[in-house]
Amino acid sequence: MSGIAKGIGWLLLGLCLGWQSAMAADIQNVRLWLAPDHTRLVFDLSGPVRHKVFALDNPDRLVVDMAGSRLSASLDSLGIDDSPISRIRHSRQPDGTQRIVLDLSRGIKPRSFALAPNDQYGHRLVVDLLNNGTSGPTNRIGPEPATVVDDPGVLRDIVVAIDAGHGGEDPGALGPGGLREKDVVMAIAREVYRRLEATPGYRPVMVRDGDYYVSLRGRTKLARRTNADLFVSIHADAFKDKRANGASVWVISDRGATSEVGRWLAQKENGADAIGGVVSLDDKDEVLASVLLDMSMTFSMEGSRQVAERVHRNIGKFARMHKPFVEQAGFVVLKSPGIPSILVETGFISNPDEARKLKSRSYQREMAAAIADGIQDFFWNRPPAMTHIAHRKSGGQLPTLAARTYKVARGDTLSVIAVRNGVTLADLRAVNGLSNDTIRVGQVLKIPSS
CATH class of the missing domain: 3.40.630.40 (Zn-dependent exopeptidases)
Known part of the structure; x- marks a missing residue:
């Protein structure tokens, strides 16, 4: 074999080995986190991987494939009891793909993405199982948002x-x-x-x-x-x-x-x-x-x-x-x-x-x-108007809430209107019975007197 042929051979071998090195990765650890609106699986990897995620039904399953990878972590103690995952299975495919199968107890919306190394972690693959509106864990963030009522005489916390x-x-x-x-x-x-x-x-x-x-x-x-x-x-x-x-x-x-x-x-x-x-x-x-x-x-x-x-x-x-x-x-x-x-x-x-x-x-x-x-x-x-604290501070006297009005013009936002009139955004929402900051041109808003 000529020197040129040998050189080309070594180059091709080096490229192949380099590709395998870049694509092959060990799954070193797996973590599971439960949040109010989703369940998160995090795979710690020894290097970057190509992956794909797809859902199957009858019964509901989510499949995670990682090319050229091998599972070296245990999946036995992830704590899946309160998650939509009823069981986790895994197998290595003939082409070297590591397959993780999540058997699901309810429908979810999957989302996945890879993360590059940082100061605390190496390469990671994140798979989120987003709640899709079906029955599941209750929101643990805290109490539901306060109900905004049309009656401006109702006090709030x-x-x-x-x-x-x-x-x-x-x-x-x-x-x-x-x-x-x-x-x-x-x-x-x-x-x-x-x-x-x-x-x-x-x-x-x-x-x-x-x-x-x-x-x-x-x-x-x-x-x-x-x-x-x-x-x-x-x-x-x-x-x-x-x-x-x-x-x-x-x-x-x-x-x-x-x-x-x-x-x-x-x-x-x-x-x-x-x-x-x-x-x-x-x-x-x-x-x-x-x-x-x-x-x-x-x-x-x-x-x-x-x-x-x-x-x-x-x-x-x-x-x-x-x-x-x-x-x-x-x-x-x-x-x-x-x-x-x-x-x-x-x-x-x-x-x-x-x-x-x-x-x-x-x-x-x-x-x-x-x-x-x-x-x-x-x-x-500095109590916000129409709160129990403001009411208590004033000796039980309700302030006059709607002494002024404002007509919404093009380009206005609710927060800008609040600043211009020297009131808080929360007070402006409350006195007008607004559950969000959406307003329309020509709408007449009550301006509370704090």
């Missing part, structure tokens, strides 16, 4: 959306001894929920009430869906320098962060979807809307700072604060037009001393009390 950061596929920051941020902040969030629920005039809503991931946009979307008067995101993050310490309270900034830590934290939190397993599939309108934030951000930023200052002051009574003032950074999760929003960093889990405190149940309760008390102090001083 103040709605507070409590967001425990991370969850499910995303453990958040990791501390000594395997302490996970998602567990610490869930404990604090549930205590905040308990305290507000026990206070007449408040209706807290948990953004997530279990170990599953909610996308950053999904968190703010839920706050809007429940007509929240306030959004509170709770975290316990880490910094590259383990000496960093101190709790902090953050509001949104459109001019950059107030510190190096702020830039670091915002970058990490805003990238959480890549760890939690989220791809942008059908939220293009929401992303555009987040870029085109309207005048309502001015109003919500004012309220955000007021409640943040109260929470900051409360935490400072027993904990060291990272800065003596409320800080600002570009956290995506705080971009809720018309809804005051704050993010509380309860401490640095990467700092051994603070990690020890954050692990303590008594410290978690103290932190939750500081947050809940700050929220209540804020709303007592």
